[in-house]
Amino acid sequence: MPELPEVETVCRGLAVRLEGRRLARVLARRKNLRFPLPKDFAGRLTGRTVRTVRRRAKYIVIELDDGAVLLAHLGMSGRMYAAPLGREAEKHDHVEFETDDGTLIVFNDARRFGMMDLIAPGHALEDHKLLRGLGPEPLGNEFSGPVLSAALAGKKTPIKAALLDQRVVAGLGNIYVSEALFRAGISPRRLAASVAGARAERLVPEIKNVLTESIAAGGSSLRDYVQADGELGFFQDGFRVYGRKGLPCPACARPVRQIVQSGRSTFFCGHCQG
DNA sequence: CGCGCTCCCTGGCCGC
DNA sequence: TGCGGCCAGGGAGCGC
Numbered sequence: 001m002p003e004l005p006e007v008e009t010v011c012r013g014l015a016v017r018l019e020g021r022r023l024a025r026v027l028a029r030r031k032n033l034r035f036p037l038p039k040d041f042a043g044r045l046t047g048r049t050v051r052t053v054r055r056r057a058k059y060i061v062i063e064l065d066d067g068a069v070l071l072a073h074l075g076m077s078g079r080m081y082a083a084p085l086g087r088e089a090e091k092h093d094h095v096e097f098e099t100d101d102g103t104l105i106v107f108n109d110a111r112r113f114g115m116m117d118l119i120a121p122g123h124a125l126e127d128h129k130l131l132r133g134l135g136p137e138p139l140g141n142e143f144s145g146p147v148l149s150a151a152l153a154g155k156k157t158p159i160k161a162a163l164l165d166q167r168v169v170a171g172l173g174n175i176y177v178s179e180a181l182f183r184a185g186i187s188p189r190r191l192a193a194s195v196a197g198a199r200a201e202r203l204v205p206e207i208k209n210v211l212t213e214s215i216a217a218g219g220s221s222l223r224d225y226v227q228a229d230g231e232l233g234f235f236q237d238g239f240r241v242y243g244r245k246g247l248p249c250p251a252c253a254r255p256v257r258q259i260v261q262s263g264r265s266t267f268f269c270g271h272c273q274g
Numbered sequence: 275c276g277c278g279c280t281c282c283c284t285g286g287c288c289g290c
Numbered sequence: 291t292g293c294g295g296c297c298a299g300g301g302a303g304c305g306c
Contacts, residue, residue, distance in 0.1 A: 003299060034282075034301090058300075076299055077284075092284085111283045113300060130302090157277065166301080173299055222299065223286080242299095262278060265298090280304085288296085 002074045004138065004171030005214035006225050006233065007058045010080055013228020014105065015053040017082055018062065021099035022049045030094040034075060034115040037095075044118055045070065045097075056125065057134050057170035067121030071128065075113025077224040081106060110224065134170040138207050143169060145201035152200065155192035161262045162192035163207075172207065175220060175242045178267045180207045182241045187273045188259075188266045213238060241267040 002010070026042040038044070049065040060080065062070040072080065083106045085098070095107040095116065107116070119128055126132065135151060136143045151168045152159070162168050163177045172180070181188050183206035186199055195203065214220060219233030222243075226232060236243075240250050245258035249269040259266050 006299080073300080075283095075301085109283095110285065111298090111300095113283070155276085161277085164300090175299060220299080225299075263280080264300095277306090278304105279306105280302105282300105282302090284298105286297090288294105290293090290295105 002058060002078065002219070002225055003173035003176050004055075004058060005176070005211055005217075005235065006219035007060060007074065007171075008055050008215050009219040009233060010074070010228050011053050011055040011060055013082075014060065014062070014080060017103050017105065017228065018050040018053055018097075018099065020050065021101055021103065022047065023097055024100045025096070025098040027096040027098075028094070029089070029096070030112075033094060033109065033112050034073075035117070037116060038118045041116070041118065044068065056131060057137070057166055058173070059131065061125060069119040069123075069125055071115075071117045071119060071125075071130075072107065073115045073130075075109060075111060075115070077111040078107065078109035078114030079224060079226050081108075081226055081228050081230050083230075105228075133167050135166060135168050136170065138169050138171055139211055143204060143208075145204050148204055149196035149200040152192045152196045157192050158188060158261055159186060159190050159192045159195045160188035160266050162195075164262075164264075169207070171211075174264050174266075175239070176207070176210055176214070178242045179210045179240060182268060182273060183210060185273055187270075188261060188268050190274075241269060243267065 023045050026045045028037055028041050031037045051063045051065055054061050060072040083104050085102055085104045092110045093106050093108050097105040152162055155162050163172050184203040214235040217235035218227050220235040221232040241256050244256045246255050249256055251272045254271045256267055257270050
């Protein structure tokens with residue numbers, strides 16, 4: 001599901017509802033998500049006040065007043081959204097957070113590829129097992145043509161696979177990689193090392209553009225994704241190639257092609273992307 | 275170490 | 291309607 005724009009949108013929605021609020025009640029209904037929840041998960045969170053909610057790569061980072069951090073990942077089908085207090089729990093509602101002002105935040109995840117963890121006070125976020133080694137934020141100033149070039153140099157994989165590698169750049173997923181490569185006119189099958197240089201200079205702004213446009217649209221809702229207020233995103237209407245097999249390329253009208261690379265679908269225009 | 279593949283899990287859709 | 295097969299936005303872990 002959720003790639004960077006969707007996680008960013010959820011984080012912004014959660015920030016409004018959670019920052020400065022005390023967690024009056026935490027309920028872990030299902031304790032085995034992708035990984036088991038840490039010991040005493042609810043107990044360690046209950047009574048804490050949320051300092052900030054922010055995003056790193058595709059992770060939701062919720063910092064608490066005691067310096068601990070609640071880390072959450074939505075996997076493929078995870079959602080985090082506000083629901084009416086006292087509502088009937090729905091299927092796959094795994095964790096609930098109720099704030100002191102009566103807001104209920106639900107973590108729902110059908111496929112349970114999502115996860116949550118707690119980082120104890122005094123431990124650096126970037127030292128966490130899952131965050132260690134993550135590449136730069138694509139929307140940050142530090143992500144530039146030369147930085148991407150350096151990360152791609154010597155890589156023997158297709159550029160599609162390299163951009164999905166969170167160590168190269170953190171936050172892209174299957175949709176936005178196809179979209180960014182289309183916008184930059186680069187074939188997803190091109191060797192990553194051969195993108196270093198002028199093509200990387202062209203690709204970086206297109207990555208930033210597509211992510212920024214999607215965030216402005218509230219992300220993309222294909223199946224499970226909703227914003228923190230439960231609303232759908234609508235950037236799926238802005239896809240140029242993703243999910244558009246056989247439909248005309250927006251630039252040249254030749255049919256969009258679909259191939260499988262490292263086990264996942266890639267969409268591209270064989271004519272516009274050299 | 276780098277790379278490619280499999281698998282974790284559930285649900286929706288398509289074809290029969 | 292029902293059932294089997296296939297596919298899905300992520301990424302850890304394994305074998306080579």
